[in-house]
Amino acid sequence: MESHQARALVQLRDLILKGSFEPGERLAEIPLAERLGVSRTPVRLALATLEREGLVEQSVSGGYAMRRFTPREIQDAIDVRGHLEGMAARLIAERGVPEALLRDFEACIREGERIFARDALGLDDYAAYTEMNNRFHALLVGGCGNAALARAIEMNNRLPFAPASAMLPMQSSHEEGHRWMLFAHLQHRSLVEAMKNGEGARAQAIAQEHVQVAKLNLAYALERPEDAASLMPALRLVSRAPQRKAKAGAGR
Amino acid sequence: MESHQARALVQLRDLILKGSFEPGERLAEIPLAERLGVSRTPVRLALATLEREGLVEQSVSGGYAMRRFTPREIQDAIDVRGHLEGMAARLIAERGVPEALLRDFEACIREGERIFARDALGLDDYAAYTEMNNRFHALLVGGCGNAALARAIEMNNRLPFAPASAMLPMQSSHEEGHRWMLFAHLQHRSLVEAMKNGEGARAQAIAQEHVQVAKLNLAYALERPEDAASLMPALRLVSRAPQRKAKAGAGR
DNA sequence: TCAGCCACCTTTGTATGCAATCCTCGCACA
DNA sequence: TGTGCGAGGATTGCATACAAAGGTGGCTGA
Numbered sequence: 001m002e003s004h005q006a007r008a009l010v011q012l013r014d015l016i017l018k019g020s021f022e023p024g025e026r027l028a029e030i031p032l033a034e035r036l037g038v039s040r041t042p043v044r045l046a047l048a049t050l051e052r053e054g055l056v057e058q059s060v061s062g063g064y065a066m067r068r069f070t071p072r073e074i075q076d077a078i079d080v081r082g083h084l085e086g087m088a089a090r091l092i093a094e095r096g097v098p099e100a101l102l103r104d105f106e107a108c109i110r111e112g113e114r115i116f117a118r119d120a121l122g123l124d125d126y127a128a129y130t131e132m133n134n135r136f137h138a139l140l141v142g143g144c145g146n147a148a149l150a151r152a153i154e155m156n157n158r159l160p161f162a163p164a165s166a167m168l169p170m171q172s173s174h175e176e177g178h179r180w181m182l183f184a185h186l187q188h189r190s191l192v193e194a195m196k197n198g199e200g201a202r203a204q205a206i207a208q209e210h211v212q213v214a215k216l217n218l219a220y221a222l223e224r225p226e227d228a229a230s231l232m233p234a235l236r237l238v239s240r241a242p243q244r245k246a247k248a249g250a251g252r
Numbered sequence: 253m254e255s256h257q258a259r260a261l262v263q264l265r266d267l268i269l270k271g272s273f274e275p276g277e278r279l280a281e282i283p284l285a286e287r288l289g290v291s292r293t294p295v296r297l298a299l300a301t302l303e304r305e306g307l308v309e310q311s312v313s314g315g316y317a318m319r320r321f322t323p324r325e326i327q328d329a330i331d332v333r334g335h336l337e338g339m340a341a342r343l344i345a346e347r348g349v350p351e352a353l354l355r356d357f358e359a360c361i362r363e364g365e366r367i368f369a370r371d372a373l374g375l376d377d378y379a380a381y382t383e384m385n386n387r388f389h390a391l392l393v394g395g396c397g398n399a400a401l402a403r404a405i406e407m408n409n410r411l412p413f414a415p416a417s418a419m420l421p422m423q424s425s426h427e428e429g430h431r432w433m434l435f436a437h438l439q440h441r442s443l444v445e446a447m448k449n450g451e452g453a454r455a456q457a458i459a460q461e462h463v464q465v466a467k468l469n470l471a472y473a474l475e476r477p478e479d480a481a482s483l484m485p486a487l488r489l490v491s492r493a494p495q496r497k498a499k500a501g502a503g504r
Numbered sequence: 505t506c507a508g509c510c511a512c513c514t515t516t517g518t519a520t521g522c523a524a525t526c527c528t529c530g531c532a533c534a
Numbered sequence: 535t536g537t538g539c540g541a542g543g544a545t546t547g548c549a550t551a552c553a554a555a556g557g558t559g560g561c562t563g564a
Contacts, residue, residue, distance in 0.1 A: 148329035
């Protein structure tokens with residue numbers, strides 16, 4: 001059986017990314033422990049982990065509080081992902097794409113072609129695209145053979161809306177999202193081609209540019225908070241006011 | 253007063269980076285708690301933090317063990333630092349260097365000029381260079397205004413020998429080290445110039461190339477383990493054998 | 505003499521008790 | 535009526551007890 005600590009960590013992270021907490025809200029141990037059905041100890045461990053992941057922050061007088069994110073921070077994290085994935089792409093291109101990796105990449109491309117073959121996309125198609133997109137980016141990270149780079153990307157991806165597929169729910173909700181998804185897929189194709197040809201600089205540039213779609217989506221979502229809230233509840237953690245004082249439930 | 257947990261974390265990290273533990277050695281809570289004069293609880297928290305930093309790893313049957321590093325992993329981590337610092341340099345260049353930041357950078361350059369003005373370098377000079385080098389890289393990280401980037405760099409710097417000044421003790425020990433340090437200083441100068449001129453691509457390239465000196469030093473140290481051990485005791489954690497089974501003290 | 509099994513012991517994971525600290529609420533005084 | 539101070543309460547941080555799990559060593563049998 002999984003340890004209580006591991007379960008508490010996963011459950012807490014889930015609750016946070018589902019927007020269960022007010023930004024700035026104090027995360028007291030006892031209520032959380034009761035909610036998760038464990039004692040304070042595993043909750044404590046999980047909170048410490050979440051703090052290093054950047055999802056919660058230490059309160060000045062002990063304990064933890066839900067973090068508040070600014071749009072700028074999210075954009076910056078997406079930029080960092082682009083820069084790191086760019087490095088991964090360059091490394092793969094420079095060292096040559098191993099045959100098995102190339103096959104996996106090309107399977108992603110074919111899956112994308114299949115999805116975009118028809119005109120209108122159904123819910124299944126969006127789910128399939130999301131799965132394929134996750135796989136593609138995981139291949140990039142895992143395929144570069146640089147453990148420190150993979151660690152850095154994974155760490156960065158813990159921030160809300162930084163991972164590759166984090167903004168896809170938004171994309172599926174509006175008309176232009178379809179075009180952006182197709183654009184992203186074509187970038188995948190170019191990226192694989194560049195890596196296959198050993199074009200390191202080109203691969204890096206494409207991967208870096210590739211995150212712009214995510215940033216566009218973020219901006220789109222932030223302009224329509226009421227529409228976006230249902231698709232991505234964690235969006236409530238992102239507030240334009242950068243340092244507004246916490247009110248409800250904050251403070252020891 | 254500082255919390256027991258924070259002290260335990262700092263002390264444990266210190267012990268690790270001083271090479272107090274065999275690679276692969278089991279890090280049992282009770283002996284560590286007695287050694288640090290606290291109970292198991294803060295030690296536990298500290299170990300969990302160190303695991304996320306990548307210094308220790310979870311043992312299959314619970315508990316933690318000292319990590320073993322390969323030269324390749326260290327080189328890769330240094331490469332990641334170069335790539336991330338390159339992004340920071342580019343951002344600063346593109347957005348324009350704020351006046352205060354430029355003053356701080358130029359103070360570092362002047363300090364370097366002062367150090368290299370004489371022919372032979374004394375111990376004081378090496379210490380001063382190290383301090384200046386740390387300051388320079390901290391300015392780069394802090395000055396870019398991208399919190400996610402700063403977090404990624406700081407996280408990467410937790411790996412042994414990844415930080416900017418980690419290899420300097422080696423550099424000060426041999427003849428060629430002097431030349432390399434001078435080379436690094438001249439790169440600092442070029443980098444500041446590029447940022448001042450808004451030359452983003454050039455700044456990025458210089459910062460990225462800048463870490464090659466650290467990699468040269470690492471290779472130099474690994475070829476002379478007996479000389480390097482006294483200067484950098486944590487080098488014992490770096491073993492060429494990538495997956496050699498742990499022997500003494502490992503396993504529950 | 506070697507191999508396998510069993511029992512003991514060490515260690516981790518979890519829960520909980522206890523003390524210190526900080527916040528909050530209420531009261532008194534200006 | 536507003537402000538400041540004090541008491542009470544709640545919460546965190548730490549230590550420790552307890553149970554479960556796994557490893558080690560010894561013993562027994564072939």
